Amino acid sequence: MEQETKEKSILVVDDEEDLRGVLEQKFTDEGFTVFTAKNGKEAIDVALKNKPDMIVLDIVMPEMNGFEMLSELQKDEWGKNVPVIFLTNSSSLETISKAVEFSSAEYIVKTDIGLDEIVKRVKERMAR
Amino acid sequence: MDQTVESKPRSRVVAGLYVFLLTLIVAGAGIWYIQNIFIQNSSRPEILLSNVALILYTSWLITAIAAGLVTYLWLTRREQAVALAEQMSGGVLSYFQPFQQLYDESPMPYFMLDASGVIERPNKAAARFFGAPNEAECEGKNLYEFLIEDGKSKNAVPLRTKLERGVPINKQEAQIRTLSGEMRWIQLTVFVMERLGEHRRVGLAALVDITQEKEMDRMKTEFVSLASHQLRTPLTTVKWQIDYLRTSKKFAWNEEVSTYLEKIHHGNERMIELVNTLLNVSRIEMGTLQVKPEDTDIVKLFEDVIEEVRPSLDQKHIRLVTTFAPACVAHTDQNLLRIVIQNLMTNAARYTPEAGEVHATVTCSRENVEVAVADTGCGIPPEAQSHIFTKMYRAENAVKMVAQGTGLGLYMSHAFIETLGGSIGFVSEVGKGTTFTVTLPLHKKQ
Numbered sequence: 423m424e425q426e427t428k429e430k431s432i433l434v435v436d437d438e439e440d441l442r443g444v445l446e447q448k449f450t451d452e453g454f455t456v457f458t459a460k461n462g463k464e465a466i467d468v469a470l471k472n473k474p475d476m477i478v479l480d481i482v483m484p485e486m487n488g489f490e491m492l493s494e495l496q497k498d499e500w501g502k503n504v505p506v507i508f509l510t511n512s513s514s515l516e517t518i519s520k521a522v523e524f525s526s527a528e529y530i531v532k533t534d535i536g537l538d539e540i541v542k543r544v545k546e547r548m549a550r
Numbered sequence: 551m552d553q554t555v556e557s558k559p560r561s562r563v564v565a566g567l568y569v570f571l572l573t574l575i576v577a578g579a580g581i582w583y584i585q586n587i588f589i590q591n592s593s594r595p596e597i598l599l600s601n602v603a604l605i606l607y608t609s610w611l612i613t614a615i616a617a618g619l620v621t622y623l624w625l626t627r628r629e630q631a632v633a634l635a636e637q638m639s640g641g642v643l644s645y646f647q648p649f650q651q652l653y654d655e656s657p658m659p660y661f662m663l664d665a666s667g668v669i670e671r672p673n674k675a676a677a678r679f680f681g682a683p684n685e686a687e688c689e690g691k692n693l694y695e696f697l698i699e700d701g702k703s704k705n706a707v708p709l710r711t712k713l714e715r716g717v718p719i720n721k722q723e724a725q726i727r728t729l730s731g732e733m734r735w736i737q738l739t740v741f742v743m744e745r746l747g748e749h750r751r752v753g754l755a756a757l758v759d760i761t762q763e764k765e766m767d768r769m770k771t772e773f774v775s776l777a778s779h780q781l782r783t784p785l786t787t788v789k790w791q792i793d794y795l796r797t798s799k800k801f802a803w804n805e806e807v808s809t810y811l812e813k814i815h816h817g818n819e820r821m822i823e824l825v826n827t828l829l830n831v832s833r834i835e836m837g838t839l840q841v842k843p844e845d846t847d848i849v850k851l852f853e854d855v856i857e858e859v860r861p862s863l864d865q866k867h868i869r870l871v872t873t874f875a876p877a878c879v880a881h882t883d884q885n886l887l888r889i890v891i892q893n894l895m896t897n898a899a900r901y902t903p904e905a906g907e908v909h910a911t912v913t914c915s916r917e918n919v920e921v922a923v924a925d926t927g928c929g930i931p932p933e934a935q936s937h938i939f940t941k942m943y944r945a946e947n948a949v950k951m952v953a954q955g956t957g958l959g960l961y962m963s964h965a966f967i968e969t970l971g972g973s974i975g976f977v978s979e980v981g982k983g984t985t986f987t988v989t990l991p992l993h994k995k996q
Contacts (some may be wrong), residue, residue, distance in 0.1 A: 438786075444790045448794060451798060511786060514839060518840060533789060537790055
């Protein structure tokens, strides 16, 4: 399992340090190369510099939120196709309808999913 | 008042005397004229005069007296009738006057409403409420012009239907836009009355402005929604850290630590579930429930839920009997349906005593799927049955048996199933058990 993901890299974007930290730890344990960012602005720089295979993206963040970040990123040719998982605790109608507008992204509520399940979803998505 | 009553007989006597004298003069002149004719034509006027004059002068006097008397009596009679009528109408008026005043001056908007929705005789408060400068400007306007028939005021259509059919309307809520463009929530009551002498139905309508209550309600709901969202972040922090401790191969916890970790995990999951319930309830109330229908294998969904609740069934040695149709796919929202089945199964496990039985059934017909959960639990008392889907209601025997519970599960389930175009019902007997049945269309009709 770990060998499969050896060269795969992932960008974790979340403003909550504890959440970002545990995700980073979990993905590292699973053999991913992990990059992190604490808001959308920072995430764009890290993403364009490192071109990760996947982005796990929070939505509600200071400076630049997840939607703004992704819209910005999609101006880049590579950014158009990078798979994204929105991992958020916002479940308002606006958030969901906005999230599904991004065809490259899927939407998961944080409290609905455990760490193992997140890793499973990421691997499934990468295998596609 | 006394003076006029006293002066009346005198005026009647004067009128009688006047007529008497008038008749005396007129009749006297007539008699004098007739007498003259007789005297001129007669050969012996003196004989004639004595006989005829006696008759003539007697009847002259009688006629005058009779005319005076008749006048007096006629006037007396007429005055009595007028007095009586005045007395009666004065009474009726003084009886109704306070009501009229109450209607006109009441702070409650009142108006008459005909079957086509036309507003008649609005009181001051009604005119003010509809944003008209005075009652006259409000008169003749149609109530339907004010009604906003958007999704939130589904009531607008039945209101119209009810009025057309002449059904009384009891505290029906609707949203309106006043003439000044303000949005208001109203609670309308219409007493249907038949107007005398006319073949059209008119009702007396009373309005209560519930805009403020609605606004408070919305704020409360929004607060719950906001607070719940805020709670999710720390809950996620706890969830994922515990998850990491529980699942990472790095740690080799002894059994004792693992047990504590599991307990923290379960406590946190319960909290998450509670927050999700609060969020769902606020969504129901704000009308922002998200429905995403997709082909759903009902049996698979039910089996997943059974796996989740199996520990609580096993703990009480409750026997689970399942009767599932071989295949049943419905086009519905599986997240909402899952919550409903979870609720029914959790309730069955919760309110069924040790070594009881729970029957789970999925039946599939050509048009519908029927999901049933039957338990041998405490049952719902007859007096509680009509309230069982009410928000935050819990039957007394349920509270006695299990202290904890929000009273939101069945309220939520009922709202979800209605949103999905289905129905939920139950049969129950105290001490024997309860069977909840959910019927859903395989394809929701639009």
